[in-house]
Amino acid sequence: MTLRLPHALSRTLRLFALTVILAPLAACGEKSNDSAHGAKPEDAPIAVSVTAVSSEALAQPLVRSGTLRARRTVKLYSQEEGRVEALPVFEGDSVAADAVVVRLDDRLLSAEVRKAEAVQRQTELNLQRIQSLAARKLVSADEQLRAETDARVAAAEASLLKTRLGYATIRAPFAAVVTERKVEPGDAVPRFAHLLTLSDPQSLMIDVSVSELVLPSLKIGTAVDVSIDALGATRFAGKIARIHPTVAADTRQGIVEVELAPVPANAQAGQLCRVYLPGVSQQRRSIPLTALRRDQNGEYVFVVDAADTARRVSVKSGASLGERIEILDGLADGDRVVTRGFLDLADGKRVQIPHQTPAKDTPLP
Incomplete structure (x- = not known):
């Protein structure tokens, strides 16, 4: 007995069989089409910038x-003993050149100066009288010589006391700032006591x-x-x-x-x-700082070979030279090292270098 299927069911079965047969063929066609359009995206070359390794005379800055x-710093000392009468400056004060910074009580010295000046005038008058008598041969030469000596001694004594009187007023030797104040007004100070310290801030x-x-x-x-x-x-x-x-x-x-x-x-x-x-x-082989990479295995750079393939090369760095760094080992002059384009870059990756890439980077300032 022959089983006859309905016409609609028979047509459906034929379409299903045809689909099963054609599906693998369509897949093969898509694969062939992909191969015709080129390599996978992950095999595309990576765009990078490179610079050539060079040796040149460079100096490592010293810090x-x-x-x-x-x-210019000066310590002001008293050259006479006495009581401090005035000391108008304090630490941090600025003083002009030749300004009075310390004044000692000078009344005793002033009196001694007046006395010495009186003696000097007396000896000068006596010398004039002796010289007048000597002109008339009324005094001996020895007496005239003693009068001249007395006048010179009196003048020297007056000059000495005037100098000592000047020491009672102490002035700034140059424009300065007070850095130390050792005494106060009213203090009695001996000779050669440290009073002030001045410093030139310029x-x-x-x-x-x-x-x-x-x-x-x-x-x-x-x-x-x-x-x-x-x-x-x-x-x-x-x-x-x-x-x-x-x-x-x-x-x-x-x-x-x-x-x-x-x-x-x-x-x-x-x-x-x-x-x-x-x-x-001195002559140093150097590369830009941006070319040097570091990881757990140490320092390295990517060198681009003649086939435009990046190769990881271990290096040993030396002195820092501003925007460059010295390379002690691992590179030779002329090697092309990658300075930009490290994203996805790995050993053995193909790279693409723009034609405008310079042979050297910007020199050090």
Whole structure:
């Protein structure tokens, strides 16, 4: 007995069978179409910027710390004993050159000066009388000589007392700031007692210790930068004012004096500062700082080979040279290192380099 299916069901079965047969063929066609359109996106070259490794004469800046000090500082001492009659200045006060800063009681010395002046006038009158008599041969030569000697001694005594009287008034030798006040009005002070200390705020300078290996490369007048910790990160202009002629035998370091020109506002003696000296210039192989990478395995760079493929190369860095860094090992002059385009970059990745890539980056200032 033959089973006959309804016409509609038979048609449905035929369509299903046809779909099963054609599906794999369609998939093969799509795969072939993908192959015809090129490589997968992850195999596309990565755009990078490169620069060539080079060796050139570069100097590593030297940073040395020091303390600001005033070159012109004076301690004022009494040269006469007496009571302090006036002392009008205090610590921090500014004084003009030749201004009176201390006055001692000078009444006793003033009286002695008047007495000496009276004696001097008397001896001068006596000398005139003797000389008049000598002209008439009425006195001996010895008597005339004694009169002349007495007049000279009296004049010297008066001059000495006037000088001592001047010591009772003490003046500032230059425009300065009072940094120490040791006595008060009314104090009785002996000779050579320390009364005041004055400092010139416009003579601030720094002494820094520098290795004997660097000293020959430094010259008087060389411009340097100076930063003062208390005044922030601002760098101020300075210059090498003096290089001491001797080197300490125990440290092998010499002293270099650096002066500020001009002295910045709010700078004070005793503040900590840092001096940026030019280093010794020598041939160094260097790359831009942006090219150097670091991870748990150490320092490395990406070098682009002749086939435009990035290769990870381990390196050893040296001195920091501003926006560049010295490479001690791992690279040769002419190697092309990647400076930008590190996203997704890995060892063995193909790269694409713009034609405008310069051979070198911007030189150091």
